[in-house]
Amino acid sequence: MKINGNAIRPGYIIEHQGRLWRAVKIAHTQPGKGGAYLQAELKDIRSGTKLNERFRSSETVERVRLDQRSYQFLFVDGDDYTFMDNENYEQITLNIDFIGEDAAKFLQEGMTVNIESYEDSPIGVELPETVIMRIVEADAVVKGQTASSSFKPAIIENGVRVMVPPHVESGTRIVVNTADATYVERAKD
Numbered sequence: 001m002k003i004n005g006n007a008i009r010p011g012y013i014i015e016h017q018g019r020l021w022r023a024v025k026i027a028h029t030q031p032g033k034g035g036a037y038l039q040a041e042l043k044d045i046r047s048g049t050k051l052n053e054r055f056r057s058s059e060t061v062e063r064v065r066l067d068q069r070s071y072q073f074l075f076v077d078g079d080d081y082t083f084m085d086n087e088n089y090e091q092i093t094l095n096i097d098f099i100g101e102d103a104a105k106f107l108q109e110g111m112t113v114n115i116e117s118y119e120d121s122p123i124g125v126e127l128p129e130t131v132i133m134r135i136v137e138a139d140a141v142v143k144g145q146t147a148s149s150s151f152k153p154a155i156i157e158n159g160v161r162v163m164v165p166p167h168v169e170s171g172t173r174i175v176v177n178t179a180d181a182t183y184v185e186r187a188k189d
Contacts, residue, residue, distance in 0.1 A: 003063045005055025006038045013045065013118075015062040016053065020045040020118060045123050066116040066123070073111045081107065083115065092122065099125050105158045106131050106178045127178045132187045133157050134173050141166040151183075 008014065012023045021042035030036040035056060042051045055061065071083035071092070079096045081104065092115075096104050106127055107113075116124040138154040151163040154170075162176060164183045173187035 001063045001065070002060045004057055005059035005061055006036070006057040008038060008040055008055060008061065013064040013066060014042070015064050016042065020064060020123070021051065024050070064118060066118055068114045068116050068126075071113055071115050073107050073109065073113060075109065076107075083113065086112070094122060094125065098122070102181070103127055103178065105160055106176075129179070130175045130177055130184055132173055132189075133176050135162075135164070135168065135170050138164065138168060138170045138172075
């Protein structure tokens with residue numbers, strides 16, 4: 001689908017220079033002399049390289065629509081992660097380099113994820129926004145700290161270090177944001 005160069009928004013996937021790019025940041029610029037343009041920071045979907053590009057409103061770019069399908073995470077075999085399509089039960093195996101080490105740490109058996117693909121080729125894995133994890137190790141509370149603004153380090157069951165409020169202790173189940181590995185709240189179970 002063709003769109004004007006100034007209609008690009010963060011998160012859009014566009015085809016530019018024969019490759020697929022995700023718009024990360026955009027800024028509309030109107031110089032004192034000359035026409036207005038859109039300055040876009042693009043990130044290559046496959047290689048991760050970045051590119052800063054200017055698009056004028058007279059230019060058109062191809063906006064790409066990705067197919068999103070729901071998959072269930074089954075198991076890990078070395079560096080390969082196996083997922084099953086929830087509709088037709090076909091299995092696909094993706095390498096840890098494709099998923100990303102940070103995201104792979106939050107995968108749990110039976111978890112439902114969305115896999116984005118373009119022309120039947122997977123290009124991204126989207127985890128749920130939050131997961132519930134158990135704290136295996138938490139530092140002791142330091143006397144004199146106020147509960148409102150202080151946090152202490154804790155390690156959750158997948159080995160990730162998370163900053164938690166002082167009242168959270170080892171063995172507690174907490175909700176963790178998968179995007180940046182931050183504490184959200186205590187689990188309600």
